[in-house]
Amino acid sequence: MxxxxxxxxxxxxxxxxxxxxxxxxxxxxxxxxxxxxxxxxxxxxxxxxxxxxxxxxxxxxxxxxxxxxxxxxxxxxxPCSLRKEPILYMIDTQKLMAVWETNCILDNVRIQWYEKSIDNEINRSDILEPIEIDNSHYVYKGIIGPITSNGYYEFEIIHSLYTKIISSYFQFFPSIPDDPNSTYPIQIIAFADNQFGLSVFNRLVQSASQKTSPNFIIHAGDGVQEYNNLQQWQTDFYDPLANYKLTKHAPIIYAHGNHDFDPKNLYNYTTDTSWYSLTIANTRWIVLDSNIDDINQDLWLSNELSSPETQNKDFKIVIVHIPPFMEFWDPIAWNEKKEKHWGEFVRTRFAPLFNKYGVDLVISGHQHNYQRGQSNGTVYTIIGGAGGELDFDRVEDWSIYNVVRKTHHYISIEIWSDKIIWKAYNLEGFIIDSFELRKGS
Missing domain, CATH: 1.20.5 (Single alpha-helices involved in coiled-coils or other helix-helix interfaces)
Incomplete structure (x- = not known):
């Protein structure tokens, strides 16, 4: 038991x-x-x-x-060599300007170009004389064009007995393509306000080069901090773009800012045109100068926006350094130093024209952060985050922006036959904003 x-x-x-x-x-x-x-x-x-x-x-x-x-x-x-490789700048629909620099004078320098796809004759410039800045800076500028048909083009810089110094190629779209499927998307990378921020700009350029091989580059101004500083043009602007080959095959659409403004209108290292327009496939691009308060620019802009060349395009895009509607800046500079009045005419005189003639997109810099908003059907973007010290202090509220990103960034733009795709990337390569513009919207 x-x-x-x-x-x-x-x-x-x-x-x-x-x-x-x-x-x-x-x-x-x-x-x-x-x-x-x-x-x-x-x-x-x-x-x-x-x-x-x-x-x-x-x-x-x-x-x-x-x-x-x-x-x-x-x-x-x-030794005698290229200290700045050629960068191409758009100057109108059919022409580009190649800008390069040597540390010596070369004899009988010319630029020549031809279309790659067919056996065309070679177009060759007259002998180019250098701009002598000092005994180690000799700038050359040569015009490529007119180019009237879409395609791939090769250009070469030669000297003396047609000795080739360097060559490259680019793709050009002066008209709407016959075969959209073989053309679109057209890839564009956009920056603004790298100024003295070399380390940031270097990382952004590197990131952009790893994501795409752009057809064009937009720079909305302030490529350097001090316009007359030769070292900054070399190390802070040209070197990053050349090092990562971002501009090797991509012409730049450049809008001058307040830091790279030349009152003498010489512009040794960029295009020397203050305001201009051009066509890329189905888009019309209008570049303005917010440094110059001149009624002639107003008249030109009004004529350009109302022209058939602009009105017949699917998308109308404006690039101007100072935004019409700024909201972030240093409060003391904004109020006491009266910097709120810089480029004020862009808001009071240009923005009404954007509204009147149906501008689809305005791209600006100057303010060192990212904003996107809409007013009267026009999308306004501020992309001034390529390296300059960021702006955190709000000084105005225009109640049009619904996206604010206080971080360094660059922009990727894809042009399609019926839409534009916009993406903003931060330093780490992550998307911080995106949107689409639809044809006819």
Whole structure:
């Protein structure tokens, strides 16, 4: 009888033993999982820190490379060569300006071009004379065009007995393509206000070059901090674009800002046209100068916007450095130093014309952050985040912007036959805003 009672007691105790075993196993499993999670987290943080340090060191090394090369050129320690590779600037629908620089004078320099797809004759410029800035800066400018048909074009810079210095190619769209499927999308990258922010601009250019090979580049002004500073044009503007080959095949549509404004209108390193317009496939681009309060610009803009060349396009786009509607700036500079009045005519005189003639998109810089909004059917964007110190202080509220991003960034634009796709990317390569403009919307 005692054995039976003992057996029954053991049976009754068994669930408690099972519970204790399960509890121990569960506790140990959870502790192991927590330990593994902790180890994985630490490992991830170490890798992230390593990549961050590597990226930082990479940027520092690249910046040192730019400045060392510039120093060697300035002190005559490098042989006669290109210190700035050619950059192409759009000047109208059918013409581009190639700008490059050497550290010496070359004889009989010319630029020649031809269409790649057919056996066309070579077009060749007259002999180009350099702009001598000093004994190590000789700037050459040559016009390519007129180009009247869509296609791929090769250009070469030659000197003396037709010795080729450098060559490259670009794709051109002076008219609406016959075969949209083989043309679209047209890829465009946009920046503004890199100024003295070389490290940031370098990272943005690198990121953009890894995502796409653009057909065109937009720069909405302030490519350098000080217009007369030759080193800044070399290391802070040209070198990043050349290093990542972003401008090797992509002409720039450039709008002058207040930091790269030349009151003498010489513009050694950019296009020397203050305001101009051009066609890219089904889009009309109008570039304005917010530095120049001149009634002639108003008259030109009104004529341009009302012209059949503009009105017949699917999309009408304006680029102007100072935005019509600014909201962020240094409060003391804005109020006490009266900088709120800089380019005020863009809002009071130009914006009503944008509304009257149905401008689809306005692209500006100047303000160092990102904004997007809409007023009277026109989308207004501010893209001044390519390197300059960011603006965080609100000084106005125009109640038109619904997107604000206080971070450095660049823009990707895709032109299609029936739409424009816009994406803004931050330094880490993540999308911080996007939208579409539809034909006829």
């Amino acid at each position: 005692e054995n039976l009672d003992y057996y029954n007691a053991a049976i009754n105790e068994r669930p408690n033993i099972y519970k204790r075993v399960i509890h121990v196993l569960t506790f140990n499993t959870r502790r192991l999982l927590k330990r593994r999670f902790f180890i994985a987290l630490v490992f991830f943080l170490i890798i992230f820190q390593f990549l961050t340090m590597f990226q930082t060191y990479s940027v520092i090394i690249t910046n040192i490379k730019y400045k060392t090369r510039n120093y060697l050129y300035n002190h005559g320690w490098l």
